[in-house]
Amino acid sequence: MAKLVMEQLTKTYDNKVTAVENFNLTVEDEEFIVFVGPSGCGKSTTLRMIAGLEDISEGAFSIDGKKMNNVEPKDRDIAMVFQNYALYPHMTVYENMAFSLKLKKMAKEEIKERVRNAAEILGLMDYLNRKPKALSGGQRQRVALGRAIVRDAKLFLMDEPLSNLDSKLRVQMRTEISKLHQRLKTTTIYVTHDQTEAMTMATRIVIMKDGVIQQVGTPKEVYDQP
Numbered sequence: 651m652a653k654l655v656m657e658q659l660t661k662t663y664d665n666k667v668t669a670v671e672n673f674n675l676t677v678e679d680e681e682f683i684v685f686v687g688p689s690g691c692g693k694s695t696t697l698r699m700i701a702g703l704e705d706i707s708e709g710a711f712s713i714d715g716k717k718m719n720n721v722e723p724k725d726r727d728i729a730m731v732f733q734n735y736a737l738y739p740h741m742t743v744y745e746n747m748a749f750s751l752k753l754k755k756m757a758k759e760e761i762k763e764r765v766r767n768a769a770e771i772l773g774l775m776d777y778l779n780r781k782p783k784a785l786s787g788g789q790r791q792r793v794a795l796g797r798a799i800v801r802d803a804k805l806f807l808m809d810e811p812l813s814n815l816d817s818k819l820r821v822q823m824r825t826e827i828s829k830l831h832q833r834l835k836t837t838t839i840y841v842t843h844d845q846t847e848a849m850t851m852a853t854r855i856v857i858m859k860d861g862v863i864q865q866v867g868t869p870k871e872v873y874d875q876p
């Protein structure tokens with residue numbers, strides 16, 4: 651479970667570009683929040699501040715009441731899924747999913763159980779010994795999701811995870827990710843520039859423009875306006 655509070659989050663890069671300004675948002679446990687907005691509006695920067703991959707210039711970010719500003723990424727209990735999958739090409743599907751758990755020195759039996767559990771949920775049981783290059787695009791994306799699931803994290807961050815897939819697969823995977831969320835109920839923040847994805851997946855949508863929030867609401871509130 652995780653409740654997030656972002657208060658006046660601001661990011662000014664070294665080149666003086668203010669990418670995000672006074673970002674205020676409370677995310678309730680089990681929500682699926684989608685950030686939408688044009689390229690350059692600050693979606694990734696916000697996600698990266700939450701993940702701890704980018705310093706917060708001003709403001710505060712907390713998870714379940716604990717201030718996270720200065721907590722290392724590895725101690726934030728967050729799992730990320732990227733657009734380019736970022737799979738390790740020399741490792742099998744099993745090893746890709748097991749890798750972060752091995753780094754944590756988790757017991758082998760526990761790793762095995764978590765990887766098998768994730769593989770079953772994602773339909774990857776028959777592919778555990780394959781390398782990424784021998785997988786389809788959808789299967790690779792499932793492995794990337796599997797790597798996030800095995801960590802049993804408090805929060806999923808997904809940065810345009812489907813934008814490298816063709817449109818048919820995008821529709822299919824978006825349904826799969828929604829089902830996954832219904833099953834695991836992990837609080838999720840999902841970045842996309844695709845309005846249809848936002849409408850079909852989100853509990854609430856955050857529309858950003860030029861580094862600020864323009865609107866926050868349910869898909870109905872945001873898109874069904876008279």
Ligand code: ADP
Pocket residue numbers: 663664665667668669687688689690691692693694695696
């Ligand atoms: P989005 O994810 O919505 O496309 P970004 O968060 O990537 O937007 O970028 C927001 C703004 O910050 C843009 O003007 C971008 O050029 C700028 N920006 C992003 N990353 C950096 C960086 N590392 N250094 C300087 N400016 C950056």
Ligand code: ADP
Pocket residue numbers: 744745748758762778779
């Ligand atoms: P090592 O750390 O000794 O190199 P591995 O990382 O290959 O071992 O495997 C760790 C554990 O996971 C072992 O118990 C192994 O049997 C199991 N394992 C590895 N690959 C698979 C797989 N494809 N399917 C099921 N279990 C596997």
